[in-house]
Amino acid sequence: MEAAVWVIILPLLTAFFLGISKLYFKRIFFYLVTGSAIIYLYILIIVITHSYPPKVYSIGDWGLLGINVMVDPFSGLFLLMIAILFLPFIIFSMKYNKFLKHDYFIFAYLMVAGISGMVLTTDLFNLYVFMEVSTLSSCALSLYKKTDRGIEGTFKYLIMSTLGSFFILLATILTYYLTGTLNMAEIPLAFEDIPFKIKSTMMTLFVFGYAIKIGLIPLHAWLPDAYEDSPIPYNVLSSGLVLKSAVYALIRVLYIMFGIDFLDESGMLTIGVFWGVITFLIAHCLAFQQSNLNRLLAYSSIAQIAYIMIGLFVGTEAGLIAGSFHILNHAIMKGTLFLVVGIFSYSLNAVEKKDIKGLGYKFPILSFTFVVASLAIVGLPPFNGFMSKWLIVEAALEAGFVYAAFFILVGTFLSLTYYLKVIVTLYTKNEEELLIEEPSLSLKLPTFFLGSLCIVFGMVPSLPLNLITKIPTFLLDNGDYIRILLGG
Amino acid sequence: MSRLNEVFKKLYKIGLVVTFAYFLLFLFYDIHNLDNNRKRYLSAHYISEGVQETGAINLVASVLYDYRAFDTLGEATMILTAATVLAFLVPISKATTFGTTFKSIVKQTVKLILPYLAVLGTYLILFGHVSPGGGFVGGVVLSIIAILLTITYSVEFSEYIVKPDQKKLVEDIGAIGFVLLGLLGVFTGSNFLANGQAYFGTGNAGEVFSAGLIPFINVMIGLKVGAGLAIIFNSLIKEK
Numbered sequence: 001m002e003a004a005v006w007v008i009i010l011p012l013l014t015a016f017f018l019g020i021s022k023l024y025f026k027r028i029f030f031y032l033v034t035g036s037a038i039i040y041l042y043i044l045i046i047v048i049t050h051s052y053p054p055k056v057y058s059i060g061d062w063g064l065l066g067i068n069v070m071v072d073p074f075s076g077l078f079l080l081m082i083a084i085l086f087l088p089f090i091i092f093s094m095k096y097n098k099f100l101k102h103d104y105f106i107f108a109y110l111m112v113a114g115i116s117g118m119v120l121t122t123d124l125f126n127l128y129v130f131m132e133v134s135t136l137s138s139c140a141l142s143l144y145k146k147t148d149r150g151i152e153g154t155f156k157y158l159i160m161s162t163l164g165s166f167f168i169l170l171a172t173i174l175t176y177y178l179t180g181t182l183n184m185a186e187i188p189l190a191f192e193d194i195p196f197k198i199k200s201t202m203m204t205l206f207v208f209g210y211a212i213k214i215g216l217i218p219l220h221a222w223l224p225d226a227y228e229d230s231p232i233p234y235n236v237l238s239s240g241l242v243l244k245s246a247v248y249a250l251i252r253v254l255y256i257m258f259g260i261d262f263l264d265e266s267g268m269l270t271i272g273v274f275w276g277v278i279t280f281l282i283a284h285c286l287a288f289q290q291s292n293l294n295r296l297l298a299y300s301s302i303a304q305i306a307y308i309m310i311g312l313f314v315g316t317e318a319g320l321i322a323g324s325f326h327i328l329n330h331a332i333m334k335g336t337l338f339l340v341v342g343i344f345s346y347s348l349n350a351v352e353k354k355d356i357k358g359l360g361y362k363f364p365i366l367s368f369t370f371v372v373a374s375l376a377i378v379g380l381p382p383f384n385g386f387m388s389k390w391l392i393v394e395a396a397l398e399a400g401f402v403y404a405a406f407f408i409l410v411g412t413f414l415s416l417t418y419y420l421k422v423i424v425t426l427y428t429k430n431e432e433e434l435l436i437e438e439p440s441l442s443l444k445l446p447t448f449f450l451g452s453l454c455i456v457f458g459m460v461p462s463l464p465l466n467l468i469t470k471i472p473t474f475l476l477d478n479g480d481y482i483r484i485l486l487g488g
Numbered sequence: 489m490s491r492l493n494e495v496f497k498k499l500y501k502i503g504l505v506v507t508f509a510y511f512l513l514f515l516f517y518d519i520h521n522l523d524n525n526r527k528r529y530l531s532a533h534y535i536s537e538g539v540q541e542t543g544a545i546n547l548v549a550s551v552l553y554d555y556r557a558f559d560t561l562g563e564a565t566m567i568l569t570a571a572t573v574l575a576f577l578v579p580i581s582k583a584t585t586f587g588t589t590f591k592s593i594v595k596q597t598v599k600l601i602l603p604y605l606a607v608l609g610t611y612l613i614l615f616g617h618v619s620p621g622g623g624f625v626g627g628v629v630l631s632i633i634a635i636l637l638t639i640t641y642s643v644e645f646s647e648y649i650v651k652p653d654q655k656k657l658v659e660d661i662g663a664i665g666f667v668l669l670g671l672l673g674v675f676t677g678s679n680f681l682a683n684g685q686a687y688f689g690t691g692n693a694g695e696v697f698s699a700g701l702i703p704f705i706n707v708m709i710g711l712k713v714g715a716g717l718a719i720i721f722n723s724l725i726k727e728k
Contacts, residue, residue, distance in 0.1 A: 002674065002680075005674075005680045009670075009680070013667055020661075060555070060558070061678055061685040065530070065534075067556060103576045107569070110569055126558060129562035130562055132566055133566055133569065139573075140573040195522070
């Protein structure tokens with residue numbers, strides 16, 4: 001499975017070559033960025049189609065002595081998200097950033113390299129290293145406009161994510177100290193004779209560290225500030241991939257290293273579901289108050305990730321499928337919403353809710369896309385958000401979390417209120433003359449692509465579910481995962 | 489009332505620290521008493537077999553650049569990212585002249601030291617696999633040349649001797665070189681970053697030309713770290 005390692009190397013190489021091209025060969029910049037993105041898409045498709053049954057690639061041919069890379073359906077889902085989001089992101093930001101493009105794309109490629117490293121690696125410390133790569137370049141992208149508010153938000157982001165990294169590193173060090181290995185297949189075997197108290201302390205450190213990176217309430221305050229004045233295409237990747245990669249790492253660590261039995265025994269599943277419910281209720285209420293569209297979408301991201309947490313933490317097969325499906329759907333829906341807001345801010349510098357008054361008549365198709373995506377994220381049929389939300393409710397009921405299922409319905413109504421407010425503003429008649437810069441096709445095309453996926457995945461959910469239904473096989477019971485990784 | 493409030497705040501902070509210390513004490517007490525000496529097969533293997541398998545006498549180098557070279561790639565990428573962020577954040581403008589001016593004795597001494605620093609840094613990099621040292625350490629020593637120039641003379645002079653573009657180029661060449669050296673393993677039919685397994689010949693441990701790819705990777709890391717740290721320092725000192 002040589003292609004798996006190319007998924008990590010290619011963006012790294014592209015970023016380094018972009019650094020040279022910035023100094024000496026400015027002309028090849030465009031071909032380098034788009035060409036590499038297209039080749040990357042091809043490699044990703046190869047890897048995703050071979051993700052079942054899982055394959056292991058040993059870096060340096062060291063086997064268990066070194067670092068291994070593994071492609072299984074859960075990481076395949078994340079590679080699918082990169083494949084869907086990355087090329088539209090590249091095309092969109094080519095036009096959106098009017099100057100200073102090189103550094104932007106260097107950071108973007110480094111970020112994608114970090115995320116793909118995170119989802120592919122099976123080594124605990126390697127996971128930490130790639131997480132730092134993606135976090136640092138994500139911070140760099142978020143201050144890209146160099147405005148005061150952007151720098152302030154990024155500073156909060158940097159401090160909070162460093163705090164999270166500190167806890168994760170502490171837990172990683174303790175794991176190595178206790179088990180003498182960092183391989184994710186050997187850790188659960190060595191964990192068996194470690195007392196319950198120490199194990200649960202380590203789990204707490206992991207959960208706290210990743211919860212900061214995910215942005216669960218009350219550790220969420222950096223997220224809306226970091227989104228407020230950052231380049232909007234970056235927000236697409238951030239809410240779609242960076243936050244989700246932390247979710248991935250958390251789930252991977254909890255389900256593979258600690259195992260479902262320990263999670264059940266220590267009550268982590270109940271805590272996770274309860275935390276998710278609290279998070280989305282508060283986040284919906286906070287989103288209701290926002291006047292800035294970026295902040296509104298950021299709070300909505302927090303709420304949606306709380307749904308994902310509920311799905312992944314009910315601890316059944318149906319829950320894992322539902323949560324994973326919502327990961328994919330949220331990336332697409334939130335991507336569409338952010339791209340539409342990005343076009344509004346590009347054309348007439350509108351990011352406040354009052355600025356978009358009457359734009360529904362100026363940009364009919366774009367506004368329609370916005371309506372589709374926002375109805376999807378609220379969870380109305382026949383769009384994709386409805387499908388995954390329905391599956392989450394069903395899984396929660398099945399596992400006995402009746403209060404979670406009930407509050408998800410309440411949350412749906414809460415989110416309907418603030419998205420309806422935006423939609424109503426969009427279609428209110430406005431007599432003012434607006435100075436509009438017509439958005440070009442390279443801005444509209446990625447938006448329509450993601451928007452149409454909202455409908456396609458809602459009508460034909462079996463397309464992604466083919467991949468997603470295989471996820472619980474290697475996640476719910478860590479025995480299979482360990483066997484494959486140990487080379488059995 | 490406000491005094492009471494302040495006292496309460498102080499007590500609260502002290503209480504937090506004490507609680508945290510108490511918690512850590514309990515945790516580490518338990519961990520320390522755990523019998524986990526038999527679970528050291530990985531480090532035992534590195535120590536007993538490392539020299540034969542990688543050909544590097546310096547075990548740190550054999551772990552950093554062979555067993556866990558992929559981690560090193562990520563760490564080096566992090567330095568590059570940090571350098572790029574800082575160079576991007578600080579605007580390209582004339583720097584303010586550095587505060588203190590030194591007597592000529594300082595300048596003459598620094599001029600005298602610089603060649604020795606260059607030799608030391610190069611030695612640490614090239615002999616990283618047979619003696620203590622390596623790419624990271626040697627790179628730091630090399631970057632001190634640029635830093636000393638900046639401190640004793642000025643940013644302008646330092647950037648006149650080594651241009652920022654050249655530093656950036658060296659850094660990128662180091663990064664690309666590392667990945668390409670890793671790909672050599674793929675081209676010879678083995679895995680990424682393979683060394684002894686890809687028939688590069690680990691040679692006789694202890695000789696300068698041994699340990700396969702490790703010396704070359706050391707050179708690349710040295711270039712990258714040296715240039716990266718110099719960029720970071722010069723960018724930070726340019727900030728007003």
